[in-house]
Amino acid sequence: MSVTQILFYVMAFIVVGSALFVAATKNLVRSIFMFFITLFALAGLYVLALADFVAITQVVIYVGGILVLILFAFMLSGRETLNILQQQKSKLVNVGKLPALILAVLFFVVMIVVVTKIDAGNLNWVKQSIVTHNEIKPNDLVTDNIGINLMTRYLLPFEAISVLLMIALVGAAHLSRKEVKG
Known part of the structure; x- marks a missing residue:
């Protein structure tokens, strides 16, 4: 290991x-x-x-x-x-929580079946990406490329989203503020 x-x-x-x-x-x-x-x-x-x-x-x-x-x-x-x-x-189990528990158990069973049955090395898309060298290596500069694109080509949408998130944060703080009666 x-x-x-x-x-x-x-x-x-x-x-x-x-x-x-x-x-x-x-x-x-x-x-x-x-x-x-x-x-x-x-x-x-x-x-x-x-x-x-x-x-x-x-x-x-x-x-x-x-x-x-x-x-x-x-x-x-x-x-x-x-x-x-x-x-x-x-309580851990009651009628209100029963659908959520059933769904969680089903997801867990599916996850266990997938993990035990899959052979990741023999999947067609994995083999094809290895043959075409379409894989990420530890020395690739993926984060640098994303950062350069965010600060050049996609700067306006990036800034618009940040302003929108700031407006949502200020609105949430305003809504959570308690009114003083007096």
């Missing part, structure tokens, strides 16, 4: 374990911070898959943006709402 495989299994274990903790815990603060760990470990898996740009995007957008937005929503929410959410009794 190589170092890369060991790193993959460690990162995959961290992703699955922390995601299960996020779904199972009732403490919202711990859940948010474990979600942080889940997203970082997922970015590590992207690095191992030689998807540098996706890993950077994962860290910048999800860890840097979405997670901070979740933390702001948590901090701005009322204490009464948080207490009500944490006091709700929930």
Whole structure:
């Protein structure tokens, strides 16, 4: 077993374990911070898959943006709402959760069947990409090419999207603000 495989299994274990903790815990603060760990470990898996740009995007957008937005929503929410959410009794299996549990079990079974039955080295599109040398090597400059294109050819759409996201963030902060009656 190589170092890369060991790193993959460690990162995959961290992703699955922390995601299960996020779904199972009732403490919202711990859940948010474990979600942080889940997203970082997922970015590590992207690095191992030689998807540098996706890993950077994962860290910048999800860890840097979405997670901070979740933390702001948590901090701005009322204490009464948080207490009500944490006091709700929930069993692992009840009628309301049955469709979600069935769907999760079906997805898990499909995933196990695919992992055990597939032979990735003998897939036609994998063989064809190896023959035509259409593969990403560890020394390829994919992230550099994406960055150059974003800052030259696609600069206007990139900036328009960033302004739109900033407007959405300001709107969300305005909507979450409480009115002072007096």
